[in-house]
Each structure stands twice: as C-alpha cells, then as structure tokens.
Amino acid sequence: GNSVTQMEGPVTLSEEAFLTINCTYTATGYPSLFWYVQYPGEGLQLLLKATKADDKGSNKGFEATYRKETTSFHLEKGSVQVSDSAVYFCAPSGGSQGNLIFGKGTKLSVKP
Amino acid sequence: NAGVTQTPKFRVLKTGQSMTLLCAQDMNHEYMYWYRQDPGMGLRLIHYSVGEGTTAKGEVPDGYNVSRLKKQNFLLGLESAAPSQTSVYFCASSLSGPGRGRDYTFGSGTRLTVV
Numbered sequence: 680g681n682s683v684t685q686m687e688g689p690v691t692l693s694e695e696a697f698l699t700i701n702c703t704y705t706a707t708g709y710p711s712l713f714w715y716v717q718y719p720g721e722g723l724q725l726l727l728k729a730t731k732a733d734d735k736g737s738n739k740g741f742e743a744t745y746r747k748e749t750t751s752f753h754l755e756k757g758s759v760q761v762s763d764s765a766v767y768f769c770a771p772s773g774g775s776q777g778n779l780i781f782g783k784g785t786k787l788s789v790k791p
Numbered sequence: 792n793a794g795v796t797q798t799p800k801f802r803v804l805k806t807g808q809s810m811t812l813l814c815a816q817d818m819n820h821e822y823m824y825w826y827r828q829d830p831g832m833g834l835r836l837i838h839y840s841v842g843e844g845t846t847a848k849g850e851v852p853d854g855y856n857v858s859r860l861k862k863q864n865f866l867l868g869l870e871s872a873a874p875s876q877t878s879v880y881f882c883a884s885s886l887s888g889p890g891r892g893r894d895y896t897f898g899s900g901t902r903l904t905v906v
Contacts, residue, residue, distance in 0.1 A: 711892045722795075722881055722897035723834075730892035768833070772889040778824065778849070779889045783833035 681706040681773035685782030688766075692759055692789050700754040700785045702743075702769030710773040712736075712745055712752040717766045717784070726754075726767070759789045793817050797882050797898035804872045804905045812867040812901050814882030822885045823865040824895065825849075825857065827878040834881065840865055841888075872905045879903070 686701040704710065711730045715723040727736035732747035741756045752769060769782040795816045804810055814823065821842050826834040836849030838857040846857045854876060856868045865884075869876060879902050883895040 711889055713889070713894060715895075715897075722899045723883075723895075724897070725894045728892060728894060774836070777888045777890060778836055778839060779895060781826075781834040783831065 681710055681771050681780055683769055683771055683780050683782045685769045686785050687783070689786040689788060692787070694761055694789055694791050695758045696789075698754070698756040698759045698763075698787065700767055700769075700787070702752045702754065702782060704750050704752065704769075704771040704780075706750065706771060706773055708773065709747070710771040712743070712772075713770040713779065714741070714743055714752070714754050715768040715770060715781075717768065719765070723768060759787070761789045761791055763787060764789045795882055795884055795896050795898040797880075797901050799901060800899070801902050802904070804869075804903065806872060806874060806905060808872050809868070809870050810872065810903075811869075812880055812882075812903075814865045814867070814884075814898060816863055816865075816884040816896070818884065818886075818896065819862070820884035820886050820896070821862075822887060823859065824883045824885075825855070825865065825867045826881045826883065827851065828881060828900075829878050837867065837880075872903075874905045877903060877905045 683704045713728045714726040716726045727738040729736040729745035766784045770779040774780045824839040825837040840859040843862040882898040
C-alpha cells in the first residue's frame, strides 16, 4: 500500500506569518490527496483535497498542489491567524485496504 | 443533519471489562471506519466496512471486534479491555472509497481510558 511522510512539529508561528507544512507520499497509480484539520477536542475535518496531477485544492486561505513528479502535497497559507492553531494531517488514498493513510500530524500554534 | 455521531464521548474501564462503542451516520454512506489516535502515532485503522453486513480488518485489529448489521451503524467492541487500548477512538464514514476523491466525515471521538 501507499505511505505518507509529514513534516514533524510542533510548529510555532506569529500571527500573519507564512505557513508551509510538507507532505510527501509513495504511491502506485494516482491517489487522491487530502488535508484534514483537527481543532482541540474535536474530530478531523476535511480542509482541502486534490484528485489529479497539478490540481490545486484550496479552502479558508490554505492551498496545496498535487505534484506527481515530486509526489508531494505541501500545505501553505500566506498569513496565519490564531484561529488556525490545530493539528494538520496529510492523507493520500490507496492504503492496503483502499483506505486513506494518515500522516502523524503536525501541530501548529499561532501566537498573537 | 447530524453527520457522524459517536457514543459515549468518554469512558473509563477496568482491565478485563468489555464495552461497545457506537457510531451512527445519517448520510447514507456505504463505507465506515474505526480509527484509534495515539500521541505520535497518527491515526491507525482498526476495522472498516464497505457496506451493510460486511466488515474487514485494518492495520491494528487485535483485541477489537466490529459489526455492521444496519447501514447507518458501525459498532466497535472490546471484549477484554487492556491498558494498551487506552486511546481516542474515531469513527468515520464515506460515500464510497477515497480513491476518487470521496472524503471522510469524522465523528467527534470517544476518549477511552483503561485502568
């Protein structure tokens, strides 16, 4: 099955700073790629997704581009806010049971 | 529209006790999943189901059983709880498999402590 490697945290940024969280995957075929976000005490929520090469997923100011040549799906945001403090998970499809494979998560803390 | 509902939200068990976690979805999703989340380990798939009456093992199935008698419900059972099963358990559902961009909808989790 596929696998995913996600940038380890924690990441601490000041408000309005630029954010990048790296995610690379190994895959056979063309997986769909997802980013999920988990706010404290809650379940995971879909942040954005991309289903084919060069697609860009975007939501709430976050973006990620499906890069098949580098097998990457890095998450970016130009100006983070305190409310973006959460744990972010990269997840390609294509697990050995056809499921999503979740990275270990990157905890982001944004200070005012 | 409630989405995915997990009960209970918190539970403390003694070693050797049994319990059942309930997951219910009202979105008519075919696929349902149980994950556990542990610090530094991310989410690991325990069991999953691709339709009513079907179940299959995931990455870490030992010590757990599941049933999907009705399409909307997916039950996770612990027959004899062990401290190693202390974790946060998440249920998720999807319309179909994620390979074509179908995302998961998650419940809010069950925090289980086994003492």
